[in-house]
Amino acid sequence: MTTMRLLSSVINRPNLRVRQFSASASSFSAYKSADGRGTLFSPTSTPETRTTRTMATQVKRCLNMEDLNPNVKVMEYAVRGPLVIRAGEIEKELEKGVKKPFTEIIRANIGDCHAMGQIPITFIRQVLALVAYPALLEDPSFPKDAKERACGILGGCRGGSVGSYTESPGIELIRRHVAEYITRRDGGIASDWQNIVLSAGASDGIKNILKLLICDINGKQPGVMIPIPQYPLYSASLAEFNMQQVGYYLDESRNWGLDIPELQRSITEARKTCNPRALVVINPGNPTGQVLSRQNIEEIIKFAHKEKLFLLADEVYQDNVYAPDSKFHSFKKVLTEMGEPYNKMELASFMSCSKGYMGECGLRGGYAEVINMCPKVKAMYLKCISAMLCPTVLGQACLDVIVNPPHEGEPSYEQFMKEKKAVLDSLKVRAKMVVDTFNSFEGFKCNTVQGAMYAFPQITLPPKAIEAAKQAKQPADVFYAFQLLENTGVCIVPGSGFGQQPGTFHFRTTILPQVDKLKTMLEKFQTFHQEFIKKYK
Incomplete structure (x- = not known):
């Protein structure tokens, strides 16, 4: 049977979401x-x-x-804020020949893997090419397992085309593959494919859950507990939805650990003004790079149960664990193994194509696994999703390859594993390089990057620099970041965009530039910092 006939037989089987930012007074x-x-x-x-x-x-x-809409006016999205706008302006100036002390912008502000030089995984792109242009199924240069994956995906598409709408929660075959992936990941703990909802990246899936919580109760605004520092998706979304941000501080002195007394302090204080309804945990952490221990996860689950909170587990960096004493544990697995009453708790956990070893940010593929949700509420949840028709189908296809990669014995297995290992090994090296370099700077303190793709160092700024920032009407960390950008072309995100303990200054940088460029970036950073300290000391 030819490949095209195979595809035809599969198709004919009868059973077969605008990032926004607000211009802050600090830069406009x-x-x-x-x-x-x-x-x-x-x-x-x-x-x-x-x-x-x-x-x-x-x-x-x-x-x-x-x-x-007043909610739009107050929302901010730091990783695409005024610094990034200025970086874009500088790029255009460079193109026009304007002389600068540098020749390029290094965008360390966002976790965009391929933009920073990461090479796409061959097998992923082979399958995407085949589903986008099925005529290539006759091309002998594509391996058999890639063609089989493509035929399966196309068989789940109406008309055998990724240009058609799919079911609103996503293609059934892919949802089944996601459930099988979760079952393997969690050591055999079953996942029901009907609890899987595909999304346009994890961000879209997270916002769809948050929307369900928008309801004033007894005259009080809904609140959502988020870590500080946090990924700005959460603060921006809560502002957009007119929900109260309930921040709980991570403990920087313990490598950004999560303390239960701090959770209790936060929720007790918040209940004076709002009704906390959910707890967000980012593991591995963004922007902080910590990986939670199993014991810590159990404590968090017990706290959420005691306080009757819906758990949101942002686990998009689950493949990105570098520290030898760190290991990823999914909230779903821990919660289930804890038994009753914890295994009955409502939990939504999220995964994405954008991070990990694949870095396919632009394809916007992701999933949410939602367990123990009230059936009537789940019907409303699916109704809400249906209004957006369906997630991007190429994003769904990308996700399918990630959760259903080449198996041992298949033609593409060895190359796939080699490429995956190379990406993760290189990220591990770069994580250590960034931490070691920053810790060698005067006034810098950077915790170990146990996982994810970022470092979040604390910086002590001289009083004269803080005063200069006040004169410029900018927070001190914003002032520092703008000075860095204008003098080196390195674009980072000030810690104030993520939240930080009052009186402290931080910034987030990715570890994504390839080793040579990362070395150059860190050298520029060091020279700038030495001159900055000398100027303001």
Whole structure:
């Protein structure tokens, strides 16, 4: 049977989600137009640009800042905020020949693996090529196992095309493969494919769960507990949904450990003004890079049960564990093994194609496994998802390859394992390189990057630098980050975008630049920091 006939037989079997940011006062200046409406200008914009924009604000519009959704005005997304806007402007200046003390922007602000030079995994791209252009199924240069994966995916698509809509929770075959993957990962603890909902990246899946919690109870706004420092998706989404952010501080002195007394302090304080309904845990941590121990996870589960909180386990970095004494434990596995009453708790856990060893950020594939949800609520959840029609189908296909990779004995197995190992081994080396280098800087303190893709060092800034930041009307860490960008081309994210203990300053940087570029970046960083300290000491 030819490959095309195989595909035809599979198809004919009868049984077979805008990141946004807000311009902060730290990097933009506000001006008043003739009609009194506020207009935001970049400090680098020209007078001509300002004139044009001011004229534009004089036009009477249906939607103005005064009647804009107030939740949109207050939301911020630090990893794509004003620093990144300025980095883009500098790139354009470099293209025009403007002289700078550097020749390129190094974007260490976001976990975009392929943008930082990571080579795509061959098998993933082979299957994606085949599903996108099925005529390639006749090409003998593609391995048999890649063609079989592609035929399976296409068999789950209406009309045998990834250009068609799928079921709103995703293609059934892929959801079944996700459940099988989770079962293998958790040592045989069963996963029901009907609890799997595919999404456009983990971010979309997380927001879909948060939406279910938007309900004032007894006159109190809903609250969600999130770690501080946190990934800005959470603060941005909570602001967008008009939900209260309930921060709990991770303990930097214990490698960003999670203390139960701190959780208790946080929820007790929050209940004075809101109704905490859910607890978010990011493991491995972003931006902090810690990996939770099993004992710590058990303590967190017990706390959530006692306080009647819906658990959200953000586990997108589960493949990214580097420290020899660290190991990933899924909340689903621990919760189940703890037995009653904990195995009856509501839990949503999330995974993505964007991180791990694959780094397929732009394809926007992910899943949520939602267990123990009230059946009536689950029906509403699925109804809500259906309004978005379906997740991107190429993202679903990518996820399928990740949860159903080449098996031992298949043609692509050895190459796949070699490429996967090479990526993770290199990330391990880079994690250590970043930590060791930062800890050699005056005034820097950086915890071990046990997992994920980031370092979150604390920096002690001289009083004169803090005063200079005040004069510039910027938080001190923002001031430092802008100075770094303008002098070196290195783009990082200030710690204030993630949250930090008052009086401390941090920043997040990825460990993703390839080794040679990472070495260059760290050398630039060191030279800049020495000059910065000398200037303000």
